[in-house]
Amino acid sequence: MAEALLFVLQNKFTCSVCLDTLTDPVSLYCGHSFCLKCLTDCWDQSQECSCPQCRHTFTTRPELNRNTLLNEVIKKLKKMALSPPSKNYAGPGDVECDACTGMKLRAMKSCLTCPASYCQTHLQPHFEIAAWKDHKLVDPDGNLKEKLCVKHQKSLEIFCKTDDTCICTMCGVTEHNGHKMVKLETEKEEKEVSGV
Structure with a gap:
């Protein structure tokens, strides 16, 4: 569950310009946050100063100050991401997450629609993306291929x-x-x- 929360939180702290985790975050009056470098580069290449996300235009170029609270939260998130919970690694007899690279985490659910097995972090899009919400999730299953139609590659229902x-x-x-x-x-x- 902690991995899923970490995944969701990291997505909330993403710069909409570079699409990466915020670095030296700055917040504008409209409430949106960006990397200091991304926003500075964006404004240096434009005639006007506007929010890259909501397009709110500023009459004068606002002074950009680092959001220290947001910066601390992001640092803590990065530390949490660097210390993976070893108890969730797949062991003998466990179903491995098909989306993990490197050390595989233990799958929490298998999706008969995809067909693949996912750890808590990689399972999260099935709860957030509208097109995936109707996928059929089951307990982790290492034999998903046996549950698929050989001819159509669809789940046997x-x-x-x-x-x-x-x-x-x-x-x-x-x-x-x-x-x-x-x-x-x-x-x-x-x-x-x-x-x-």
Whole structure:
């Protein structure tokens, strides 16, 4: 959970000019913050002084002073990022995060839509990006490829009772059109109840 919070906080302290973590942050009257160098370079190349984010124009060039509080917060965030929590590294039997580079962190969830497994930090976009919010997340699974349709590379979500097989939605519309089908979870529950 701490990694997810760190990821979110680091994104909040990003300069909209260089798209990197703020360095020597300065804040304008409109409330937006930028790297001192980025803002100075931006204004040196322009006829007018305006906020690169909201385009608020200043009649005279404002004096830029470093935001010391923001600078301290960013320093602390960077220290936290440099000391990774070793307890979250994937060990034998754990599912590794597919997005991590170098030492892999333990996956918290697997996405059947992507299909990939993610640690808490790399999972965060699934909660923030609208297009990813409807992805199907499950407990970490090291065998995601077995849960994909070989033909369409989509997750197996339907059980075709006619052919007694798991299929994806594309198969349900094409090869299995007109067959008796149920959701995979429904079939699983029925088999558990009947003891098969």
